[in-house]
Amino acid sequence: MYFDSLGAALAMDGHGAYVWSAYAVTLLVLALLLIAPGRRRRRLLRELNGELKRRQNAPTTVGEEGV
Amino acid sequence: MWSFFHKFGSPPWLYSIAGSILRWLLPITLVALAVGLVWGLFFTPPDFRQGNSYRIIYIHVPAAVVALAGYYVMAIAGAISLVWKMKMADVAMKCCAPIGAALTFIALVTGSIWGKPTWGTWWVWDARITSMLILLFLYLGVVALYEAYDNKEAASKACAVLALVGTVNIPIIYKSVDWWYSLHQPASIKFTGESTIDPSMLYPLLLMIIAFYALFTCVLLMNMRAEILARESRTGWVRKLAVSGGRG
Numbered sequence: 511m512y513f514d515s516l517g518a519a520l521a522m523d524g525h526g527a528y529v530w531s532a533y534a535v536t537l538l539v540l541a542l543l544l545i546a547p548g549r550r551r552r553r554l555l556r557e558l559n560g561e562l563k564r565r566q567n568a569p570t571t572v573g574e575e576g577v
Numbered sequence: 578m579w580s581f582f583h584k585f586g587s588p589p590w591l592y593s594i595a596g597s598i599l600r601w602l603l604p605i606t607l608v609a610l611a612v613g614l615v616w617g618l619f620f621t622p623p624d625f626r627q628g629n630s631y632r633i634i635y636i637h638v639p640a641a642v643v644a645l646a647g648y649y650v651m652a653i654a655g656a657i658s659l660v661w662k663m664k665m666a667d668v669a670m671k672c673c674a675p676i677g678a679a680l681t682f683i684a685l686v687t688g689s690i691w692g693k694p695t696w697g698t699w700w701v702w703d704a705r706i707t708s709m710l711i712l713l714f715l716y717l718g719v720v721a722l723y724e725a726y727d728n729k730e731a732a733s734k735a736c737a738v739l740a741l742v743g744t745v746n747i748p749i750i751y752k753s754v755d756w757w758y759s760l761h762q763p764a765s766i767k768f769t770g771e772s773t774i775d776p777s778m779l780y781p782l783l784l785m786i787i788a789f790y791a792l793f794t795c796v797l798l799m800n801m802r803a804e805i806l807a808r809e810s811r812t813g814w815v816r817k818l819a820v821s822g823g824r825g
Contacts, residue, residue: 511619519619522629528694529632532687533618536636539679540610540792547799554806558819 586665588805589814595798603795609788616781624778633691635782639789641684644712645747647677647793651719652744655737665801667733668808670740671723672800676793678716685709704753705761708746715743 513519522529584590617635624631651673657666688706689699700706719736726732754763765774774782809815 512622513619522632523623525628525630525632525694528630528690529618532633532690533614533636535686535690536640536683539683543676543679543792543796544799547796547803551799551803551806554803554810555819555822558806558810558816559822562816562820 586663588665588809588812591665592802592805595802599795599798602791602798606788606791606795609784609791613781613785613788617785621778621781622775627695630691630694633687634778635785637684637687637691638782639785640680640687641709642786643789643793644677644680644684644709645750646790647673647680648712648715648740648744648747650797651677651716652740655740658733659737659741664808665805667737668801668804669797670719670733670737672797672804674716674719674723674736676796676800678713678720680789680793681709681713681716685713703761705750708750708753711746712743712750715739715746718743 511519520526520530613635617632621632623629651670654666654670654673657663658670685706688709692701693699718739722736722739723732726735754761806815806818
């Protein structure tokens, strides 16, 4: 390890604010990229599953809706 | 050869092969990314002129390199969908755009943050930075144009044309640091001749570039899986998948 202490690593000889903010922005964007598609895929499957179930139950509920 | 193309055109095949690639590629990518980050941040010596601010190179350069490479992928996929009307190529093109935009954004933001302590300014309208900004607008343009059309076939065609026209920008980005002398330095890594970067800094940088390529591939495959499901939601195989709870 190049730095003597955690404090020195955070400070980076005065460049800490630049380095850490650059890494923070990058990690945030990468995390969003990685999380979004899985969430979309699972939501699509869940919605489709719900729609199919509703349709399966539809013949018995159609009559009751009019009452 | 043709059966290969045929397979690639098959949504269920592509969906499942992407899933099985992701099962091993995604963990490797995340580990490589973590190792590269820690290596670059803590285990490399500081630059003798820039001090520690240079550590931004380990995210700035990989993001910029892969943002450019991603444009090729998008443009080639666009060309394939335009010429052969291949639906899955259109899916690939559409799914590249937001990733490319995100990586270009990272390259611009980290470059800007790096510029402040190094050049004394957040922003200059030099050729490299301006052409990267145009790249960001091209990516965002494809995203927006796709959403602007109700007719998906027209959207696909318009985006493919935009992506292909935009490739003019790519050689400009590559050559900008050589053609116009400015604040932005020329490349330090060369395939021909000696690189002007010390091995202690080169290896973590190469690891990060590979990790960013792998990350692009992973996110592209994940985006495509979601997009395929959205487009194929009326088909039997997707319904079966939805009922089974998404396993497969």
